[in-house]
Amino acid sequence: xxxxxxxxxxxxWGMNHIRTxxxxxxxxxxxxxxxxxxxxxxxxxxxxxxxxxxxxxxxxSFDGYTVATPVETHYEIAKAILEEGNHVLVEKPLAMRKSxxxxxxxxxxxxxxxxxxxxxxxxxxxxxxxxxxxxDGKLGKLQYIYSNRLNxxxxxxxxxxxxxxxxxxxxxxxxxxxxxxxxVLSKGGAFLQPHLHxxxxxxxxxxxxxxGHIFVSWLHPxxxxxxxxxxxxxxxxxxxxxxxxxxxYYKKGIxxxxxxxxxxxxxxxxxxxxxxMPLTEELRYFIDHLDGTPVSVSxxxxxxxxxxxxxKATTSLMGSTHG
Numbered sequence: 001x002x003x004x005x006x007x008x009x010x011x012x013w014g015m016n017h018i019r020t021x022x023x024x025x026x027x028x029x030x031x032x033x034x035x036x037x038x039x040x041x042x043x044x045x046x047x048x049x050x051x052x053x054x055x056x057x058x059x060x061s062f063d064g065y066t067v068a069t070p071v072e073t074h075y076e077i078a079k080a081i082l083e084e085g086n087h088v089l090v091e092k093p094l095a096m097r098k099s100x101x102x103x104x105x106x107x108x109x110x111x112x113x114x115x116x117x118x119x120x121x122x123x124x125x126x127x128x129x130x131x132x133x134x135x136d137g138k139l140g141k142l143q144y145i146y147s148n149r150l151n152x153x154x155x156x157x158x159x160x161x162x163x164x165x166x167x168x169x170x171x172x173x174x175x176x177x178x179x180x181x182x183x184v185l186s187k188g189g190a191f192l193q194p195h196l197h198x199x200x201x202x203x204x205x206x207x208x209x210x211x212g213h214i215f216v217s218w219l220h221p222x223x224x225x226x227x228x229x230x231x232x233x234x235x236x237x238x239x240x241x242x243x244x245x246x247x248x249y250y251k252k253g254i255x256x257x258x259x260x261x262x263x264x265x266x267x268x269x270x271x272x273x274x275x276x277m278p279l280t281e282e283l284r285y286f287i288d289h290l291d292g293t294p295v296s297v298s299x300x301x302x303x304x305x306x307x308x309x310x311x312k313a314t315t316s317l318m319g320s321t322h323g
Contacts, residue, residue: 003063003290004028005283008054008077010037013091014068018045020279021066026287028062058084063290064114066283067091071159075100082107082115089286091118092167093310094303101307105300114295116286117303119171123281126238126247129273130229131176138249139231145173145212147227150220160197162186162313165216170306171298172227173204173212180305181206184312191219202313234266247271 003026007017010032021027022045029049030041038050051057054065054077064087067077075095081088082104094101094117108115121127133139147169156164174180181204188200199217206212225241235250251266282298289295 002026003287005064005066005287005290006031006057006060006062008057008065008067008081009069010034010041011068016279017066017068017283020277020283024280024283024287026283029057029060031057054080062086064088064286066118066286068118071163072096075104078104078115079107082111082113085111085113087114087116087286087290087292089116089118089283090303092120092171092303093117093163093307094300095307098304098307098311101300101304105304108300112292114286114289114292115300115303116295117171117298117300117306118282119167119298119302119306120278120282121168121172122175122298122302123285124240124278125273125276125281126240126245127172127175127227129247129271130227130236130238133236133249133271134176134229134231138234139229139236140233140253141208142177142210142229142231144210144230145176145228147172147212147214148224149214149216150222150224151218152220152223153218155192155198155218157193157196160188160190160200161216161218162188162197162200162202162317163310165218166200166202166214166313167306167310169214169216169227170309171302173214174302174305174309176229177206177210177212179207179210181212181309181312184309184316186313186317188317197317200313200317202316204309236271245275247273 005021005026006029008031031051031054041050065081067090074090078088078090149165183205186200186202188197190197192198198219202214204212223241226239229236237248249269249271253264255262255264
């Protein structure tokens with residue numbers, strides 16, 4: 001039997017949910033509070049129900065919901081959906097507060113419902129390939145990981161760059177490292193709007209001497225979405241913003257010979273992975289678990305973990321503001 005999903009929010013990213021679910025033949029209905037958009041939506045998707053709010057949608061029955069609304073609305077909307085007894089995928093971040101995310105997760109567990117967070121990159125085939133290579137030991141001991149997520153725009157007025165961009169990278173770090181950071185330090189600058197950071201650099205120290213840093217900015221002359229993973233046996237680089245989207249393995253590093261550090265230069269290898277659209281894979285995964293089978297990727301626990309790190313980074317950031 002085909003599953004039907006109701007999408008809450010028909011903004012820029014919500015429309016991506018709508019189109020993708022339609023392609024997957026799983027689009028059930030749309031909730032959009034802007035009534036001016038209803039005519040446009042019904043023209044593009046004739047016969048589809050469009051509701052002004054999530055409570056009106058409860059008059060019909062759906063297998064699950066996705067929420068792609070402004071982050072400050074996530075908690076109340078997701079809470080209503082869960083209390084109604086529905087599975088839900090909420091765009092990142094799961095909520096504005098860790099405590100709210102914990103409440104949502106508790107409701108989901110009590111009602112045996114799936115609560116997913118839209119940590120899209122966990123479904124990127126290149127990220128999954130990197131994770132497999134770490135598990136297989138191809139990189140040796142993980143030492144250092146960094147991510148640059150840079151662009152000119154899109155500047156937000158309701159959330160800073162850390163909350164807008166960094167959840168992607170934090171979720172990837174947690175996916176690859178599989179441990180919680182011991183310390184989180186963040187610095188940045190607010191230049192365009194008072195007290196709203198445009199650029200931040202966050203350093204995370206993990207157990208076993210693993211270190212990561214996340215550099216995010218929407219005030220940057222060029223687009224760069226790069227992830228670099230350093231291990232004792234080799235290194236990986238993936239730039240999602242490049243046309244080729246190549247995953248490169250560098251068989252190089254530093255060896256100690258008679259107490260002296262010696263550079264090890266090796267070949268550079270292009271690692272093959274099966275291309276796929278992360279949003280399609282994420283929504284397909286959500287649909288596949290609408291039978292109640294628990295989700296293990298990007299679940300409520302993961303959403304709480306990311307918010308915990310975001311809150312710690314924010315506390316650090318507020319003590320080091322420039323601008």
